[in-house]
Each structure stands twice: as structure tokens, then as C-alpha cells.
Amino acid sequence: MKLQTILIATAFLGSSWGPGRPGENEKPNIILIMADDMGYGDLGCYGQKMIQTPNIDALAKGGLRFTTYYAGNTVCAPSREALLTGMHTGHTSIRGNFLTDEKEDPAMPSEKVTVAELLKGAGYHTALIGKWGLGGEGHSPETQGFDYSYGYLDQIQAHNYFPPFLYENGKKVMLDQNADGKKGAYSHHLFVDKTLRFLESSAKEPFFLYLPYTIPHGEHVIPDNSAYAGKDWPEQFKNYAAMITQLDSDIGRIMQMLKEKGLDKNTLILFTSDNGANPGFAKFFRSNGVFRGNKTNLYEGGIREPLIAYWPGKIKAGQVTGHVAAGWDVLPTICQAAGIKAPAGIDGVSFYPGLLGTGKQVIHPYLYWEYYTYNYNWNKPDATMPRNWLDSRALRFDHWKAVVKSTPTDLAGKIELYDLAKDSTETTDLAATHPEVVKRVKELMQSATKANAPYFPYKH
Template sequence: MKKIILLISFVFVLSCIKKEDATNLPPNIVLIMADDLGYGDIQPYGSTTIHTPNLEFLASEGIKFTDFHSNGAVCSPTRAALMTGKYQQRTGVEGVITAKSHRDVGLNLNEITIAEELKKHGYNCGMFGKWHLGYSKEYNPTLQGFDDYTGFVSGNIDYHAHIDQEGYLDWWKGTKIENEEGYSTDLITQYGVKYIEKNNPKNTAKPFFLYLPHEAPHGPYQRRIDSILRTVGKAGTKPISKNSIPSVYKEMVEVMDEGIGKIIQVLKETKQYENTIIVFLSDNGANRFGSNGVLKGHKGGVYEGGSRVPAIFSYPDKVKKGMINNQIVLTMDLLPTFLDFIDQKPSSTHIDGISIKENLIHQTNLPERDVFFAYGNNSFVRSGDWKLVYKKNKNGDKIELYNLSNDLQETNDVSLINPDLVKKLSNKLQLWKKEVKAGVRLVSK
């Protein structure tokens, strides 16, 4: 009888240790990126037409950013900055890696990605969704830190047939093209749910990093029930009625939100929700079919509508609920922030992003810094509330100056009455361009 009691006690102690170890794990990280989602496209940012209750819940559980900027105004540059913690200009990915003209280039394999950083510290890393940092197998996410990958590598695919703009089948499992049936938004969610279940503390003693870069609501505009719009071997997309796009767009965002609800639910079911950082953001502003709220401009531009994006941060164990963050934050700040939450620093000494951990936990102000943005011939510099816009076109250079504290819509150009400030900020912008250009490493091949 004593032996039985001792055995039961031993098993109980072991189970307690295992439970304690699970709760003492570093935080899991779930990073969800929407594609071309605008500042006014979801409920936490004022949408009354698109219903996103799960994002509303996430915002109520954590922090909503009001001045969060994507590093680029288009897809690939923002993703390069996200992966490396650097201004994308340093990585050589300054513009879109297109399906038509850039099938042999990608993010330089010498860059240290966020997945590679976290793997060094014991994380399992999974990615399901859009890569857009290299088409060929040599740039595959599984060669850049991710243990598991299913998704597509181009800018967008037919949501049902998984074919890119140039007629290439684009659905990968690891380094192999292997198509499967399903609406891409739902597939991304399904793989995310399975990954969380597999990485349950009952199954592994490692924390996980899960990256879910959605396609929605980027075109082609398709609902779950819609027809295929692309064919293998044929470039282009079958046209749809422009009048139908608002209702289709709405459903695309709402299906993504539905999937986010499933991610939250499985985290709760596996008792990992409290110890999981969840970040939601967009890779750039919306195009003309979406809503950037009161902001001027759209995707691809240098006005606020091109880069100021919705972003939410939740970490129930550490971060207060229902907070509003008005600090200037960029996509590249996530890498150093995640590492700071596990008391680590980036391997590279050339990181441009900064950790915002203390700001998130204690609401301290971030250090003052100028932040920069460039796409094509256009660029801007933010210095506090001041924003200097530089635009170059066939009619010559144009400089505009706005005070965003009282002119968020960028309607009142005050450059003429602030010549000294214009000169000061212009010099800063030009120096930054020279500095990051000097650090550019050309894309491989």
C-alpha cells in the first residue's frame, strides 16, 4: 500500500513540475498580417460596414496603435523589414518582387530573419500564408528559419485555384509545389490552428512562433463561393464587376476575422492564450477599394493612407487591457521587441528597429527618433508631429510639410512658412537615403 501511495505522490509531483514548466515557458508569438487592409477597414478603427468582432475583442484585450506604420507602402518591402528588423533599403528589397519580372531574386540568405533569431533561443517556427520575398525554391521560408511552411510565394493568388498573376501554380508545402483544395484564407487559418494544437505544451517543451500572413483582402476579389479567375499557363485574371467588389471585400475581411477567432479559441483550449503574444497588423494601406478612414492617399503613396495601418498587440500576462498607443511605431520594431520579451538582443548590429517592450508594459514614452520612408521617387521623414514629404516627378521636385498633430488629413502644406524646418528635415532625409544606400546588399543572383 505504501508503494502505491508513493507512486501516486511521485506521479503527482511530476505532473506539477510539468505544469509549472509549461507556464514558465517564454511567451508564444502569433503574428498575423493582413494584406492591403486599410486604417478604416475594421471595427476597432471605426468601420461600421465591415464586422470584425474578433479583432474588436483582441483590441479590448490589449493595445491598439494609432500611429503604427508599415515600413513600405507595398508588400515586399514591408515584409523584408519585418523579417530583418531593418529598413528594407538595407536588404535590397526596395520594391515589389513581381511575378512577371523578378522570379529569380529574393531576400538575401545572409540576412538574419526573425524566425532564425527565435530559433536560436529554442522556438519552433511555423509560417502559413504569403511569403513574397522570393519565388524560387532557394528563397523558401524553410531555408530562412521556418521549420514548417505551407502557402504561396507570390504577391497574390487565385483564392481557390492558387495560381499567381502570371499563370504559375503557387501553393507550396516546404520547398515543393503541392496544391490542395480550399479557399486560401481558410487554409491559412486551418494550418495555424493545427500548428498551435501540435505545439501544445503537452506535446513539446518549446515555445512557438507562428507567422500567419494572410492574402485577404488583396485582390483578386473572391468569396468562398466564387468561381476560379485564373488558369495555369495563362497570365491575367478574369474580370469581375466592380460594383460587386465592396460586398466581396467585406466578406473577405470578415472571413479573415472569423479565422482569427479560431486562432484565439485554440490558444484558449490549449491553455496557452495568457502566455501568447498576438500581434495583428497590415502590410500597407488600402487601395481604392478599401478604406483608410480619414487618412489621405492609398497603398503605394507617401501620404498617411499608404503607410499608417491598423495594428493590435495582445499579451494577457503582461499588457494591460484596452490601452491606446499613440507612439510612432514601425513594422521593423517587432523583431527587437519580440526578442526583448525573452530578454535577448538581435544578433545583427545593424538593426534599425527599436524594442517597444517597456512602452507596451509600462506606457513609457519611446525615445525620440526620426523615422523615414521611401518608395520609388517619393519619400518622407517624420520628426515628432512634423512630416516632410518629398515627391519627384517629370515636372520637378516637390516638397510639402505637414503638422500631423492638427492636420492628420495632410490638407495644409506649411512648407512655405517654415523654410528653416524644411531645410533641416530635407537634409536629414537626404543623409538617410545615402546612409541606407551604402548599406544595401543587392538581392541574390
């Protein structure tokens, strides 16, 4: 059987092993790329008019574009755990961004099984380049199935694009170019260099390459925003646009390298993002498309994301699908592509049959999210609010979408109900006129969550 290579776009890359060549493996190579804080409407193929993304648009034109794909959560950390474990955030350990007493991300428990561990057990070399965000030193990607990693461990550190150090294989690597506040090495450029170096090398073993790139997450800085220098925009917006265009350009470089190595015809590319864009960009660029909401809430603008699948000769070009999928579906999809079984009891459903147009595509009975907000001022002398609390929950089944906004004094909250088939912008609350649907929402929400998240809420 001819080697099939799978590239799933999200934002992680890099490894000391290189790609297998067609014919050398029975198993496909897999690359997963995820952007950071990029909204549904930030790409030309999703309606963006102000930001140029020709390479990503070409992938959409040559493959399959999802219009109803959802991120695992509305902020970074829980979205990443959902992606890697195949569990929605009623079952993940991390259900919001949080800082421990050590001022770092809480670690994903070691007993959680990641897609990297599954693939490694099946003979894959596994690698991550970009932002981990699921634990600090001692809890790096190597503890969760990655043979190689390069990038940030902690989310807060990842706000600095000229960091004094990064981590390689869990060990701190000082960046002399950025010592004493200098800005000599832009982290994203380092990630892409590692990516291309990976693709330049070769090996007989199949690989899994996970790329959680950090752009266009803030701080919104980039060495060169000349592509938008002539625009009469605030500097922050020029930088944001330039960051997305930089990502697009680098995906073009990756595609070129795949062609040079003879891998382009055997590569599946999936491109997505971890959550919606911030409010300012949503307003200025319509970064979240026509949808209500943004990062940090569970309306469509905070969680509906682009997903593009490209695989020449396998996926028919020019397709658009309304199949409802979510971040926790990525693990079983990758497992099916690699020819291995996904773990029993996960929440994810493989969308692999829909990519190839063969076999039966299973439909989710419902999708569920919960999001805990973190109070960065919890330890101030005059603080009255808790360290974190259940901010919101959301549930989608069929064409219905429910959102529940909570407060520390009212965790139950009030159910809002929207008919996405008629009201994709979530403007008309139908809860009062559809009590039978509200009753069903309550039943599903109660059964969808499990109290296995020690930091959410934080009661110590």
C-alpha cells in the same frame, strides 16, 4: 517563471510543431499575424461602420490599441522585409514590388538576418503560413530561418485564391481540387486549417509562428459573401467586406483554440497589416480612415496601419496609445519578449516596454520610407519609361511629416511638409513657411538611405 506566449497578429501561421504548455518553457511562444492590404479604418475599433469585425474589436477592447503605427512600406514586399529584418526601407534590399526576368519576386539576400533566424538560434521552432513574397524557389522561408512553411512564395501567384499549387517547406504541393481551373480549395481556408492543426499539437519547445495571411488582398473573391449578400453594394465590395469578416472569424477560432489548449492567458496578440487599402475601398468604406492616400503612396493612408496588442494579465485592458511605432520595430520587440538581444545597427526600436508599462520606452528620432514603383509595361515596344524608379520618400520626426514625390526625370522632387499634430489629413503644405524644417528634412533623408539595393533602381 510561468510561460508567456506571444501572439503577434499580421498574417502567417502553420507548423509541424505545436505550442508549448504553460510551465514547460522559460521562453514565450510568439505568433505574428499580418493582414494584406487592409487599411487603418477597416476595423470597427478604428471607426469602421460597414464591415463587422467583432473578434478583432474584442482584442482591442481587452488590450492596447495603437493609433500611430506605420507599416514598413506602402506595398507588400518591402513592408515584409522591414518587418522581418528590423530595417527601414532606406536600408532594406527590397524597396518596392518588382518582377525579375524570371517573372518572380527578387530574393531577399541570404546575409540578411531575420527575426526567425534569431529566434531559431535561441531554441525556437519557427514557422510561416501565408504569403512569403521575398523570393521564389530556392529562396523560400527555410533559407531565412523558418523550420516550416506553407503558402505562396511569389506575390503574383498569391493573387489567385484557388491556386493549382502552394509550397510546403519550399517544395511545390499540387492542389488537385483546383486543377484545370477548378475552384475547390480556397487558399485562406487551407492556411487556417494549418494554423488550427498547429495549435492542436503540442511540444516542449517554444515556437515562433508567423502568419502573413493574404486576405483582403485582390483578387477580391471568396466562396461565401453571404454576410453582406443583402447589401446594395457592387459585388467586389461585398467580397472585400466578407474577406475581412472571414479573417475576423478565423481569429476568433484561433482564440478559441488557444483557450482549449490552456494558452489564452499566456498569449500576447499583435494584429496589423502590411500597407494601406486600395483607393476604391478607401472611398467606399473609408478603409484608410480619415487619412489622405492609399496603397502605393506614402501619405498617411498608405502606411498608417492598425496595431493591436492583447495579453491578459500583462497588458492592461482598454488602453489606447499614441506611441509612434513602425514595422521595423517588430523584430526588436519580439527579441526583447523572447529574452534575446536584437542585432546592433538595426533601425527598429522595441515597443515592448510600452506594452507592459514598465521600463523606459525609447522614442524614434525619426521614421523614414522610400518606395520604388515598378513599370509593368517597361518592355513594350513603345515604352519610354524605365523599368522602375524612385517614386516617393517620406520622413516623420516629432509632429512633422515630409513627403517627396519623384519622377524618372526629377528624382529630387519637391518636399511637401505637414504638421500632423494639427493636420493629420495632410491637406496644408507648410514647406514654404518653414524653411528650417525643410532643411532638417533634407539632412535626415540624405543620411537615412544607403545604396545597397541592386534592383532599386534597376540599371541593367
